[in-house]
Amino acid sequence: MPKSIVRNLILGGALLFSLPSFALSEVGEQSLKRLQGRWAEINYQLPETQREAAFAKLADEAESALKAEPQAAELLVWRGIILSTWAGAKGGLGALDLVKQARGEFEAAIKLDAKALDGSAYTSLGSLYYQVPGWPISFGDDKRAEQLLKQALSLNPTGIDANYFYGDFLLRQKRYAEAQVALEKALAAPARPGREVADAGRRKEAQALLQKVQAAKE
Structure with missing residues (x-):
C-alpha cells in the first residue's frame, strides 16, 4: 500500500x-x-x-x-x-x-x-x-x-480512552503488568461532562480487560 x-x-x-x-x-x-x-x-x-x-x-x-x-x-x-x-x-x-x-x-x-x-x-x-x-x-x-x-x-495522560486503548494493546502484547497500570488509570479517569453513557460503557470494558489481565497473571 x-x-x-x-x-x-x-x-x-x-x-x-x-x-x-x-x-x-x-x-x-x-x-x-x-x-x-x-x-x-x-x-x-x-x-x-x-x-x-x-x-x-x-x-x-x-x-x-x-x-x-x-x-x-x-x-x-x-x-x-x-x-x-x-x-x-x-x-x-x-x-x-x-x-x-x-x-x-x-x-x-x-x-x-x-x-x-x-x-x-x-x-x-x-x-x-x-x-x-x-x-x-x-x-x-x-x-x-x-x-x-x-x-x-x-497529550492526555489521565484520559479514559487513551489509557483504555493502551491497556488493551499491552494486554494483547502479553505485557500484563503494564496493561494493569493503564487499565487502572482508565478506571480512575475523571468524568467527562455530557459523556456519561460513553464513560460508563468504557469503564465496563476496562474492567473486563482488567479481569483478563489478572487471570493471565495468576
Whole structure:
C-alpha cells in the first residue's frame, strides 16, 4: 500500500507542529455533541444486530457536518471514530475500506490540530494500527500503534480512552503488568461532562480487560 506524505510525517515522528485549528461554530459544537451522544447510544445501548445500520446512518450525519465545517479537526476525529466502529460492527474484509477511510480522517485531523479533543486522533489512529491485519491485507503495525498511543497519552495522560486503548494493546502484547497500570488509570479517569453513557460503557470494558489481565497473571 503506497504511503502518503501525511502518513510519513505523522508516523515517522517528523510532525513537530500542527496548523492552528478553526474554532467550531455554535452549530458545529451542537453537531459534535450530537455525534458523540448518538455514537455512545449505538455502541453501548443498541443491540449488536442493529449497530451496523445505525453507524452507517451516523457516518452520513458526520459527513454532512464536515461539509459545513471541513477544517474542523474535532469533526474529522469523530467521523473517523464512527467509521472505525462501523467497521467493527460490519466485520470481515468488507470493513477494510471503512478502516482506511477512518485512518484518513484521523491523519487529516492531526495535520490540522494534533491537540484537538486532547489528542483523540492519536488514540483512535493507534487503536486502528494494532487491531487491523498487517500487510498485505491491511496496514496493521504494532510498533506504529504503540508510538501513536504513547503520543496520545503525552497529550492526555489521565484520559479514559487513551489509557483504555493502551491497556488493551499491552494486554494483547502479553505485557500484563503494564496493561494493569493503564487499565487502572482508565478506571480512575475523571468524568467527562455530557459523556456519561460513553464513560460508563468504557469503564465496563476496562474492567473486563482488567479481569483478563489478572487471570493471565495468576
